[in-house]
Amino acid sequence: MAQTDKTIEISKLNKKHKTKQILTDISFTAKAGRITAFLGPNGAGKSSTLRILLGLDQDLSGSATFGGKKYREFFSPLKMVGAAFDGVGGAPRRRVKTHLKMIAQSNQISQRRVSEVLILVDLVHKSQARLGELSLGEGQRLGLAVALLGDPQYLVLDEPTNGLDPLGIRWFREFIHQQAQAGKTILLSSHILGEIEAMADDVVMINRGQLVVSGELQDVMKNLSSLEEVFFALTEGGNADD
Ligand SMILES: Nc1ncnc2c1ncn2[C@@H]1O[C@H](COP(=O)(O)OP(=O)(O)OP(=O)(O)O)[C@@H](O)[C@H]1O
Numbered sequence: 041m042a043q044t045d046k047t048i049e050i051s052k053l054n055k056k057h058k059t060k061q062i063l064t065d066i067s068f069t070a071k072a073g074r075i076t077a078f079l080g081p082n083g084a085g086k087s088s089t090l091r092i093l094l095g096l097d098q099d100l101s102g103s104a105t106f107g108g109k110k111y112r113e114f115f116s117p118l119k120m121v122g123a124a125f126d127g128v129g130g131a132p133r134r135r136v137k138t139h140l141k142m143i144a145q146s147n148q149i150s151q152r153r154v155s156e157v158l159i160l161v162d163l164v165h166k167s168q169a170r171l172g173e174l175s176l177g178e179g180q181r182l183g184l185a186v187a188l189l190g191d192p193q194y195l196v197l198d199e200p201t202n203g204l205d206p207l208g209i210r211w212f213r214e215f216i217h218q219q220a221q222a223g224k225t226i227l228l229s230s231h232i233l234g235e236i237e238a239m240a241d242d243v244v245m246i247n248r249g250q251l252v253v254s255g256e257l258q259d260v261m262k263n264l265s266s267l268e269e270v271f272f273a274l275t276e277g278g279n280a281d282d
Contacts, residue, residue, distance in 0.1 A: 045107045046072035046193055046225050048093070053102035055088055061249060062088050066102070068244040068254045070227040072193070075220050077240035077257075078229040079267075081275055085249040086229040090198055093227075094123050106194050106225075118147040121194045122187030124180070132172025136163065136182060139171060140189065149189050157185040162211065176203030184215075195219060197228040201235055213239050233267045243267070247275040 048070040055063040063085050070076035080086050091097035093104040095111035104110070106121055114120045130139045140154040158164045161181040166174065174182060180203050187195060200216075201209050216239060220226055230236050236243065237257070244254040252274040253260055257267075264270050 047107065048194060048225055048227050049105050050089065050093065051103045053089060053092060053104060054100040055092065056100050063249045066246065066251055068251065070225055072225045073220055073223050074241040075216055075226045075239055076242045076244060077236040078227055078244050079231065079236065079271065080246040081231060084246045086246065087198060090125065090196060090229060094125065094196060116147060119190035120192050121196060122190065122192040123196045124183035124187045124200055125198045130171050132170060134171050136169050136171065137167040140185060143186055144189055147190060153189055157188045160188055161185045177205060177208050180204055193225060195224055195226045199230055200228050201230065201232060209235055233271055237267045245271065245274060
């Protein structure tokens with residue numbers, strides 16, 4: 041991969057489910073060294089976009105790439121793209137460390153890295169806990185640990201602060217800033233606007249499957265006092281299914 045191109049690029053993405061248009065010409069980029077927040081009300085199409093980006097779903101047309109490559113084109117995807125999506129997975133009785141070791145092993149990642157990521161996400165004290173015993177917030181941290189296993193350039197995180205307490209949210213904010221400072225390309229979805237304001241460099245907002253605004257956080261918020269105001273002004277404040 042060329043060092044100059046570590047951009048996540050979504051270009052003219054369209055998706056339909058039966059006759060329902062779910063995404064219409066969605067285009068935006070997430071750049072290296074920056075935190076890009078992907079925002080929109082429930083049902084706006086955030087997960088659908090991320091699922092296509094991660095090769096979990098098929099688009100109708102358009103493209104979604106990491107440094108010009110589709111997810112499925114990577115030989116060792118976990119070493120390029122870390123994704124935290126749809127919970128932890130894994131058998132509920134499996135222990136946290138075993139879970140990470142299994143994923144590391146099947147992706148040719150060193151066992152030493154398992155201990156490293158447990159420290160990174162502050163979950164060492166839960167390494168012998170069973171997956172089924174984890175709280176929502178601990179599960180989020182484990183999802184993050186899995187995403188970080190391959191020390192990837194790209195991080196794609198779906199609602200990463202869901203279930204985190206205020207301390208956990210502050211921890212995540214510092215953590216994700218460090219990742220951006222290290223030059224990673226970070227795309228995270230959320231509908232918790234207050235947190236995003238304190239976290240994001242760039243924002244992309246969608247509603248009813250269409251892009252409503254994208255750009256640097258300060259530019260998007262120009263003349264408005266909060267991201268919440270922007271959100272309500274541009275998305276009619278409503279649920280996408282209203
Ligand atoms: N498999 C499917 N079958 C039918 N409709 C679907 C399917 N997947 C997604 N949709 C619809 O597509 C729209 C976008 O859903 P999506 O999950 O992408 O939204 P979202 O922005 O991630 O919402 P949330 O914040 O609630 O997670 C919704 O109206 C949803 O009902």
